[in-house]
Every structure is written in C-alpha cells, then in structure tokens.
Amino acid sequence: MSNKATIRFFAVSMLVMVPLAIWQQRRSIRLGKEHFAAFNAAELNDTIVRVRTAHKGCGLMVRHDPVEYVFYPSTDLGNKRGIFDHIAKPGDVVRKGAYSDTLMLFKKDRMYQFTFWKPN
Numbered sequence: 001m002s003n004k005a006t007i008r009f010f011a012v013s014m015l016v017m018v019p020l021a022i023w024q025q026r027r028s029i030r031l032g033k034e035h036f037a038a039f040n041a042a043e044l045n046d047t048i049v050r051v052r053t054a055h056k057g058c059g060l061m062v063r064h065d066p067v068e069y070v071f072y073p074s075t076d077l078g079n080k081r082g083i084f085d086h087i088a089k090p091g092d093v094v095r096k097g098a099y100s101d102t103l104m105l106f107k108k109d110r111m112y113q114f115t116f117w118k119p120n
Contacts (some may be wrong), residue, residue, distance in 0.1 A: 007057055032056075037069065041099065041117075048060065048061070048089065049061045050090060057071055058088075072117050073115070103116065
C-alpha cells in the first residue's frame, strides 16, 4: 500500500469505528439501566438454577422465574472479597426484597450478603 492509500484506509476506518464505538457505549449504558430496573424491582426468595457472567455483571436465574436477572454486585470484606458468580452455585438460595440494596446468598453452611451498584 502506498502512503496515501494507508492514510485513506485509516481515515475511512476511523469514520466507521468512532460512531460504532459511541453507539456501543450508549447501548451498554441503556442495557445496564434496564437490567438494573428489572433486578431492583424483583423480589427473590428462590433456588438458583443458573449463575453466569453476563453484560459485564452477574446473570442469575431462579427456579420459579423465567427471567434472567443481571446485576452488578460489589465485593466486600464481609465476604472475604468473594465474587458472587464464583461463590453462588445452582441449588443455593437467594433472597432480596423489591428495591432492597442487599441480596442474601444462602449456601449449606453460610450466608453471604452482597450489595450492588446502579449503573450510570
């Protein structure tokens, strides 16, 4: 490639990539707010069926609810800096009141409490 062709390729690439990056960022913010609204309003007192990393947070499905809740838990010293999706397993129980700022995870031998943050 000649020098002019390289510059032209770079310019066209930037004209495509910058708007795409802005669109993706706005989409991520919107999805984060939607996930938080659904999770925040949910009242949970059920057995975990599935836990995974989802949308830069934790995805959680419980037995009697078809919705996958996505939330962004904080790690704290009370949980020895435990990460929710590393501690929680199918069969464990979660409890959270609607609009509560704390989710409780019950394993056979221990209870963990997780707070979570609201996306901007």
